[in-house]
Amino acid sequence: MPTLIVDDLTVDRGGRRVFAGLSFQLQAGHALVITGANGAGKSSLLRTLAGLISPAGGSMSLNGGDSERSLAEHAHYFGHESAVKRALPVRGNLEFWRDFTSPVQTEKFTPTTMQPMEILELLGIGHTADLPAAYLSAGQTRRLALARLFVSPRPLWLMDEPTSALDTASEAQLIGLMNTHLKNGGMIVTATHTELALSPVEPLHLSASIAGDEDAYEFGGTLEDYA
Numbered sequence: 454m455p456t457l458i459v460d461d462l463t464v465d466r467g468g469r470r471v472f473a474g475l476s477f478q479l480q481a482g483h484a485l486v487i488t489g490a491n492g493a494g495k496s497s498l499l500r501t502l503a504g505l506i507s508p509a510g511g512s513m514s515l516n517g518g519d520s521e522r523s524l525a526e527h528a529h530y531f532g533h534e535s536a537v538k539r540a541l542p543v544r545g546n547l548e549f550w551r552d553f554t555s556p557v558q559t560e561k562f563t564p565t566t567m568q569p570m571e572i573l574e575l576l577g578i579g580h581t582a583d584l585p586a587a588y589l590s591a592g593q594t595r596r597l598a599l600a601r602l603f604v605s606p607r608p609l610w611l612m613d614e615p616t617s618a619l620d621t622a623s624e625a626q627l628i629g630l631m632n633t634h635l636k637n638g639g640m641i642v643t644a645t646h647t648e649l650a651l652s653p654v655e656p657l658h659l660s661a662s663i664a665g666d667e668d669a670y671e672f673g674g675t676l677e678d679y680a
């Protein structure tokens with residue numbers, strides 16, 4: 454069973470320690486939901502897993518993954534910024550992303566690969582396919598960013614407050630798609646300030662008040678413990 458293994462991870466930003474000694478394991482088919490106050494380090498952890506920040510210490514690996522590829526290459530990062538090319542048409546954005554990002558397979562991961570138009574229709578923005586992405590509303594841009602995850606399947610989704618800017622119906626649809634990814638043997642690490650109806654879930658709470666201390670996180674328990 455593919456497993457994400459994070460061991461004794463320490464992350465600094467701007468010369469300041471954000472967290473230290475963070476360890477957890479996440480099995481395929483499970484979601485890790487990170488909670489914590491503003492500035493606790495949720496985004497920093499996601500960006501580190503995505504290979505965008507070099508850790509000050511510790512290790513991260515995907516046991517059972519493709520040994521020829523880095524952890525970051527097994528992942529899609531869905532962060533605060535949309536990573537959408539505004540001058541390109543909406544469909545062109547997805548075609549670029551599909552060609553630029555190679556799909557990655559792991560044992561027991563059975564994703565459904567979609568064509569750009571298919572996922573645009575599914576997310577309710579098929580009618581915008583030929584418009585420059587700059588014309589999209591905030592929520593539509595967010596959906597386009599989300600569509601990238603389906604044109605080039607990768608097992609690990611790193612998602613920073615994934616439901617922000619989405620209306621209620623889109624939020625429910627996203628949760629459904631995230632649960633399908635888990636059922637397909639994918640894994641999700643997500644930061645959130647709201648409850649996400651994902652299953653099965655492992656909670657990780659980061660504490661800003663004691664950031665830098667080895668006790669600055671708690672892994673395990675239930676989300677309700679941190680409500």
Ligand SMILES: Nc1ncnc2c1ncn2[C@@H]1O[C@H](COP(=O)(O)OP(=O)(O)OP(=O)(O)O)[C@@H](O)[C@H]1O
Pocket residue numbers: 466467468471489490491492493494495496497498644
């Ligand atoms: N580019 C940066 N340079 C220096 N320090 C940074 C940078 N980005 C974030 N930080 C600092 O790192 C710490 C953790 O920030 P991070 O964005 O990871 O927190 P967060 O838990 O995601 O917060 P939020 O809930 O507000 O999104 C904060 O103290 C923040 O000021």
